[in-house]
Amino acid sequence: MDITFTAFIIICPLVFLAGLIDSIAGGGGLISLPAYLLAGVPVHHAIATNKLSSCLGTTVSTVNQPVNQIF
Secondary structure (H helix, E strand, O other): OOOOHHHHHHHHHHHHHHHHHHHHOOOOHHHHHHHHHHOOOOHHHHHHHHHHHHHHHHHHHHHHHHHHOOO
16 A cells, blocks of 8 residues: 555644543544544455554553553
8 A cells, every 4th residue: 555645745734643642541543543544445454453552552652651640
């Protein structure tokens, strides 16, 4: 799949917004998944990318909690 400049312009701000919302309250996938689909990413790639970003965000949060001692 080739990503066009238009798809890049659609995906980047929406995924950034999804990450921000996900870090505050959760549910960022409700923004990022439709953004991928709107940009023309195939459904199976969009779901996999959404799941990967969610897992990475959770992993980073889990690792940073004991380091920063946030309870």
